Amino acid sequence: MLKIFNTLTRKKEKFIPIKNKQINLYVCGVTVYDFCHIGHARTFVVFDMIVRYLRHLGLKVKYIRNITDVDDKIILKSLEKNIDIKHFSNEMINAMKQDFFRLGIDLPDQEPRVTDHIHDIIEIITKLIKNQNAYINSEGDVVFSIDSDKSYGSLSRQSLKDLISRTCFTSSKIKKNPLDFVLWKKSKEKDKFFWESPWGKGRPGWHIECTAITNVVFKNYIDIHGGGSDLLFPHHENEISQSKCFNNKFRINFWMHSGMVIIDDQKMSKSLGNAYFLKDVLLKYQSEVLRYFFLSTHYRHPIYYSEKNLKIAESSLRYLYNALYNTDPISNSTEGIDLELLFYDAINDDFNTPKAFFILIKLAKKINYFKQSNLYKSNLLAFRLKKLAITLNFLLETPEDFLQKKSFFSQDKIKTIEILIEKRNISRQLKLWKEADQLRNEISKLNVILEDYNDKTFWRYKNS
Numbered sequence: 001m002l003k004i005f006n007t008l009t010r011k012k013e014k015f016i017p018i019k020n021k022q023i024n025l026y027v028c029g030v031t032v033y034d035f036c037h038i039g040h041a042r043t044f045v046v047f048d049m050i051v052r053y054l055r056h057l058g059l060k061v062k063y064i065r066n067i068t069d070v071d072d073k074i075i076l077k078s079l080e081k082n083i084d085i086k087h088f089s090n091e092m093i094n095a096m097k098q099d100f101f102r103l104g105i106d107l108p109d110q111e112p113r114v115t116d117h118i119h120d121i122i123e124i125i126t127k128l129i130k131n132q133n134a135y136i137n138s139e140g141d142v143v144f145s146i147d148s149d150k151s152y153g154s155l156s157r158q159s160l161k162d163l164i165s166r167t168c169f170t171s172s173k174i175k176k177n178p179l180d181f182v183l184w185k186k187s188k189e190k191d192k193f194f195w196e197s198p199w200g201k202g203r204p205g206w207h208i209e210c211t212a213i214t215n216v217v218f219k220n221y222i223d224i225h226g227g228g229s230d231l232l233f234p235h236h237e238n239e240i241s242q243s244k245c246f247n248n249k250f251r252i253n254f255w256m257h258s259g260m261v262i263i264d265d266q267k268m269s270k271s272l273g274n275a276y277f278l279k280d281v282l283l284k285y286q287s288e289v290l291r292y293f294f295l296s297t298h299y300r301h302p303i304y305y306s307e308k309n310l311k312i313a314e315s316s317l318r319y320l321y322n323a324l325y326n327t328d329p330i331s332n333s334t335e336g337i338d339l340e341l342l343f344y345d346a347i348n349d350d351f352n353t354p355k356a357f358f359i360l361i362k363l364a365k366k367i368n369y370f371k372q373s374n375l376y377k378s379n380l381l382a383f384r385l386k387k388l389a390i391t392l393n394f395l396l397e398t399p400e401d402f403l404q405k406k407s408f409f410s411q412d413k414i415k416t417i418e419i420l421i422e423k424r425n426i427s428r429q430l431k432l433w434k435e436a437d438q439l440r441n442e443i444s445k446l447n448v449i450l451e452d453y454n455d456k457t458f459w460r461y462k463n464s
Contacts, residue, residue, distance in 0.1 A: 002057070002348045004224075005300060007232065007255035008155055012350055017223055018253055021059050024218045025051060028210060028227040028235070029065040029111070032092035033073035036099045037275040038305060039261045039268050043228045045294040046258045046351075048105045049392055050226075053347055056391055065108040066213050067093060069115050070203055075193055085193055086115075099278045103287050104393050112213050114204065118195050120212040121204045124246050125183045125197075133245040137174050140186035142199055144207075146179050149241045155255065156233035181238050183208045207238040211246065221251045229257040229300075230267075259302040268305065276305070286407055288394055289314045295353040295392065316361065318403065320389065323364035325399040326371070329383035336384035339363055343388050353392065360389055405461030408447075417448055421457050 002015040017023055027047045030040055044065075051063050068074075069089040078088040097107075114121075125142055128134040133148040146152045146160075153160050164178050182205040187194040194201040204212075214222060227236065236255065243250045261268040268275055281290065293313035297303040339359050346355035363385040370378035389395035401407070406414060424439035440450060443459070451458040 003350055004254055004256065005350045007257050008252075010157070013254070015254065017059065018221050018251070023054055023059050023061045023223045024221060025054075025061055025063045025224045026210075026214055026218065026222050026226070027063075027065045027108075028231055029067050030096055031068040031071050031073065032089050032096060033071060033077050034092065035277045035279055036096050037268070037277055038281060039228065039275070040096075041099075041103060041278045041290065042261050042294045042303060043226075043258045044100060044105050045103065045291055046299040047226050047256075049295060049299075049353065050224075050256075050351060051106070052393060053351070053391065061109075062218075063108040064110050064112065064213070064217050066210060067111055067113045068206070068209060069093070069113045070193070071206065095279070099282070102282055103278065104291055104396075110217065112217065114209045114213075117209070117212045117216065118204065120216050121184075121208050122195075122197050124208065124212055124215065124242075127246055128183065128242065131245060133242070134183055135176070136199060139174060140200060141174075141182050141202075142184035143175060143180045144183050144238070144242055145176060146181075146241065147177055149245055151244075152179075152241050153237065155240055156237045158233060158237075179234075181205060181207055181234065183242070207235055208242060210235075210239045211243045214243065215247060215250065220247065220249045222253065224254045224256055225252045226256040226258070229259055232257055256299075258299045259297070262302045262304050263306070281310075285310055285314065286402065286405060288396070288402070289317055291393065292317045292357070296357060298354055299351055316357070317394070320360060320364050320385065320395060321397075321399045321402045323367040324382055324385065324395065325403065327367065327375075327382040328379050329386055330376070330379045331383055332380050335377065335380035336363055336366070340384060340388060347391075356388075356392070360385060360394075363388070404459055408461045413446065417443060417446055417459060421450070421459060425457060 003012045004015045005012050025047075027044070030036060047065075051061050054061050070085075074089055075085060078085040081088060083091075100107075125134060128144065129136070129142065131148075132145075134142055134144050137143050153163070160179065184197060184199055184202050185205055186199065187201040187203065191201075194203055214225075225236070240252065243252075263274045263276075266274060278290075289310065290313075293310055294303065296313055296316070339362060343356050343359040346352040346359060349355070363381055367378050367381045367385060370381065386395050397407075409417070420439055420443050424436050424443070427433075427436040427439060443450060444462075447462050448459050449462045451460070
């Protein structure tokens with residue numbers, strides 16, 4: 001039985017779908033003002049793993065991940081670059097999709113953009129004003145009143161007094177309560193990007209976006225609502241408050257939050273200048289290595305990003321691929337079944353991927369042991385290892401391709417390398433050592449490391 005830690009209740013609970021085997025799952029997506037960084041990657045690899053596993057269990061998952069394509073930062077970046085905002089956001093969305101594809105993240109079932117839901121946002125704000133959950137301030141902005149929701153703060157479990165004491169004082173003419181937040185931001189005269197509304201020209205606040213999309217797509221319930229832990233307050237607290245006030249039938253069964261990425265003992269943040277773009281990291285490390293790294297720490301815990309920890313993940317994954325090297329997996333239902341059960345126990349315990357990885361390493365050790373004495377048994381266990389790893393989207397390449405890091409080369413370059421190696425081997429057979437050394441140097445310039453064995457030469461990509 002799958003158990004999931006519910007942020008709302010602060011405990012692990014048996015996961016029971018609200019409606020039979022149909023799962024509604026929503027994750028807050030990217031604000032596309034720049035390229036995706038490793039913080040995005042961590043969150044979306046985690047939820048990609050979760051969606052894959054739920055489907056593996058035979059559940060039908062409706063997975064929605066929104067895109068924020070209108071925002072102060074997006075507008076500012078488009079103005080800086082002198083690019084039309086729609087063109088700029090489309091460029092960033094395409095870059096995001098390329099990065100996620102390379103990382104093995106499946107597309108969600110729907111990826112709604114905020115700008116396609118402005119009418120829905122206006123409808124919801126209109127009702128919130130009518131229900132006295134929102135008001136128009138002296139600046140012409142529409143603001144949500146947290147005092148209208150007696151349960152406000154229950155998700156993040158924060159004291160409103162403490163929150164207010166930590167909030168910079170805002171004039172009562174603008175907000176009735178310092179924690180009140182903007183639903184609709186009135187445009188200034190110089191603003192070029194806006195929509196018409198009953199309250200004048202303007203654009204939506206951030207928090208109302210998810211409420212609009214989830215109400216349109218899911219109507220009355222979500223089984224799992226996810227996102228990074230940095231969104232817990234104020235974004236998710238504000239979202240659930242306005243959603244309930246708009247639709248008192250609306251229900252979210254489980255809240256799930258992935259931990260932050262820590263770099264040099266600080267939270268990763270573009271404002272701190274310590275953010276790493278995903279596209280840059282993928283130039284040095286294979287996509288499965290990054291996936292392994294992100295899942296090697298339990299999803300709820302902070303993860304410490306460093307070259308050292310990436311190398312550890314790479315070494316672990318190479319160990320698994322090395323175990324599969326020179327095996328011929330044979331389908332079976334018995335060999336290694338004890339470890340398979342332990343693997344599923346780990347995943348069913350709030351997606352404990354570190355423990356599941358430990359099981360995969362144990363299988364690899366067994367495969368290596370039997371390679372020396374019982375190749376048939378080794379092949380049976382190799383099947384078990386691949387079967388379980390594929391559940392989490394690992395061990396998808398051939399061992400040869402992964403160990404050689406062929407994904408870093410074009411087919412033409414691979415062909416060139418292999419021709420040069422063949423020439424070098426012929427030179428070595430003829431004891432033409434000078435020519436062989438010259439060819440080795442030529443191959444090395446292609447960013448390749450050679451490893452000579454008795455019967456063949458093995459090559460692989462050399463990290464820069």
